[in-house]
Amino acid sequence: MFLFHRLNPLLQNTERGTFRPATLTCSDVQSVLENLGADGSLLKESVLIGCSEQNQAEFCLDVGRLDQAAVEEMVTGSFVDLRKSFFLLSGAEAPLVAKGQALLRWHQTSGFSSATGQPTRRNQAGSQRVCSSSGIISYPTMCPVVIVLVSDGTRCVLGRQAAFPRGMYSALAGFCDMGESLEEALCREVAEEVGLEVLSVSYSSSQHWPFPHSSFMLGCHASVSPAHTQLIVDRSELEDARWFSLQEVMSALQVKPRRGDPPPLWLPPKHAIAHRLITEWTQLMQTVS
Ligand SMILES: NC(=O)C1=CN([C@@H]2O[C@H](COP(=O)(O)OP(=O)(O)OC[C@H]3O[C@@H](n4cnc5c(N)ncnc54)[C@H](O)[C@@H]3O)[C@@H](O)[C@H]2O)C=CC1
Numbered sequence: 001m002f003l004f005h006r007l008n009p010l011l012q013n014t015e016r017g018t019f020r021p022a023t024l025t026c027s028d029v030q031s032v033l034e035n036l037g038a039d040g041s042l043l044k045e046s047v048l049i050g051c052s053e054q055n056q057a058e059f060c061l062d063v064g065r066l067d068q069a070a071v072e073e074m075v076t077g078s079f080v081d082l083r084k085s086f087f088l089l090s091g092a093e094a095p096l097v098a099k100g101q102a103l104l105r106w107h108q109t110s111g112f113s114s115a116t117g118q119p120t121r122r123n124q125a126g127s128q129r130v131c132s133s134s135g136i137i138s139y140p141t142m143c144p145v146v147i148v149l150v151s152d153g154t155r156c157v158l159g160r161q162a163a164f165p166r167g168m169y170s171a172l173a174g175f176c177d178m179g180e181s182l183e184e185a186l187c188r189e190v191a192e193e194v195g196l197e198v199l200s201v202s203y204s205s206s207q208h209w210p211f212p213h214s215s216f217m218l219g220c221h222a223s224v225s226p227a228h229t230q231l232i233v234d235r236s237e238l239e240d241a242r243w244f245s246l247q248e249v250m251s252a253l254q255v256k257p258r259r260g261d262p263p264p265l266w267l268p269p270k271h272a273i274a275h276r277l278i279t280e281w282t283q284l285m286q287t288v289s
């Protein structure tokens with residue numbers, strides 16, 4: 001079972017100095033609850049998130065009602081902000097932690113039906129909620145977001161929002177509006193955010209992303225004409241956007257996150273689809289050069 005405290009996952013140090021999410025057995029969690037004088041029924045709030053390769057059911061539980069420091073001491077770990085966790089987790093568990101947090105958040109904010117205003121009840125697995133008066137079933141939702149790496153054939157566009165960690169740039173992204181196709185949303189976002197006209201689009205891959213409230217990220221590559229590359233950056237959305245050369249991007253991919261002064265350019269963590277798009281682009285550029 002993965003534990004969260006107010007939606008922050010519990011991480012533990014490994015012997016190799018890396019981090020992994022703490023995975024506790026059901027009886028481990030039960031003894032934490034007993035030791036802290038908590039009601040054992042809290043366990044019923046756990047949500048099914050998957051099945052391990054050893055065919056073990058995997059759950060997550062938010063223990064936000066317990067004292068954070070007391071739980072951390074008992075299980076020898078720390079509850080870490082999810083964005084920060086993504087820079088610390090190296091293993092394959094990051095998507096599972098993201099899924100767990102997204103489902104827990106959904107339950108925490110879906111206690112009442114938006115149609116009737118009446119309380120909702122969850123099913124046993126935690127995959128849906130039912131309105132107590134109308135019987136209407138609601139399911140967790142994701143917002144479609146297009147994310148795109150724009151290239152002019154030799155360089156790519158990366159942008160940064162003011163809220164990003166210092167020095168970090170990423171691919172352009174934006175929410176799909178109601179009624180839009182993926183391609184329409186992509187062309188609109190690129191035009192709005194950096195003033196470029198997209199000539200062609202190719203789909204790469206997708207991922208669930210827990211921010212800001214569960215996005216379904218649709219990752220694409222796009223090309224623009226090398227004759228029309230002037231950027232007009234929408235400063236209300238982006239603090240900065242620039243063209244970067246293959247060499248600059250390749251060097252940034254080698255940068256390891258560390259404390260102290262950030263390097264001039266660093267990129268989203270490996271688990272982020274932006275990282276995948278950027279890596280794919282460097283591979284493509286190396287094969288054509
Ligand atoms: N996994 C990854 O590699 C990356 C993921 N992202 C995610 O993509 C998301 C979208 O990118 P942005 O540039 O912020 O989008 P954006 O360019 O559409 O701008 C955000 C604004 O769109 C509006 N908006 C429209 N529909 C919305 C909705 N359903 N939910 C929230 N706001 C909505 C709000 O006014 C919001 O301030 C981000 O929240 C971020 O978490 C962004 C970059 C990399």
Ligand SMILES: [Mg+2]
Pocket residue numbers: 172173174193237
């Ligand atoms: Mg955007």
